[in-house]
Amino acid sequence: MTTDKSLSHMIDEVRGLVADLHPRPRRLRVRAGEFDLEMEWPDEPEATSLPPAQVVAVEPAGPAPDSTTVAIESPLVGHFFRSPEPGADPFVAPGDVVQEGQVVAIVEAMKLMNRITAPGPGRVVRILPADGDVVEYGQQLILLEPDESARMEIAS
Template identity: 35%
Template sequence: MDIKDIKSLIKVITDTDITEFEMENEEQRIVIKRGSEPEVVHVSAPAYAPAQPAAPVPAAAPAAAAAPADVAPAAVNDQYDTIPSPIVGTFYAAPSPDSDPYVKVGDVVEAGQTLCIVEAMKLMNEIEAEFKCKIIEISKANAQPVEFGDALFVVEKV
């Protein structure tokens, strides 16, 4: 369906009292909703990248360079993946301020399960898991701004 067809479909719907329209075929799916409900957009996170080890500490910082404990977590992180933010926005761990978070550290989530919301320009984008995994770390605090590619979660594939 081209943009001209979509525009004419929207025109027909806005000229009626229809509040929701959905059409699906083997190639595409179109959903049009009208009203004052907040819009929720489902976004699958892009391909997961292995967690990057900590940047090497310059020799000028002797206290950090001398501590072997700083090296151990970097080696452990090689077994984990990160779930990056697919967009710039604000991270929300729960659907509303008084709700429980979607996931907690230690939870095992299924593919397609909502992990968080990233709000961008008043659109609530649900970030979903692309595969079954265990949440090792939640990298962002609630209501914290995120950039494209920022790690939202550190996960272990199950």
């Protein structure tokens, strides 16, 4: 259900953005998080209202997250960066083990670098956006496989 809701929200957002464009594009492709959306409008003379878009193709950009994974979500809208500066090593890569509070990425918003941290110990399964991608509030950034044994050690 969350996927359907996210997809519906994405389609509504794209329609809203396109409605303000003059001239209107004939075809548009958008990739956001796990979605790859392609929309196409019929060839018609410019009308006073925007005809409904037809969704041509909607495919997950990768495998669906496992129910055992925990998603680190973006707390704000901005540009996603995997490393502290251009050319530097990334904070984390798939397969890396992270600890609670460890910086795993940065989201830049209005020239402010916002540190994204791991909510708990675990192993990085997948990094969803590409370096430099614009991310939305609540968009999944990184999937972690929680390490319950590490959590128990920290708690005791």
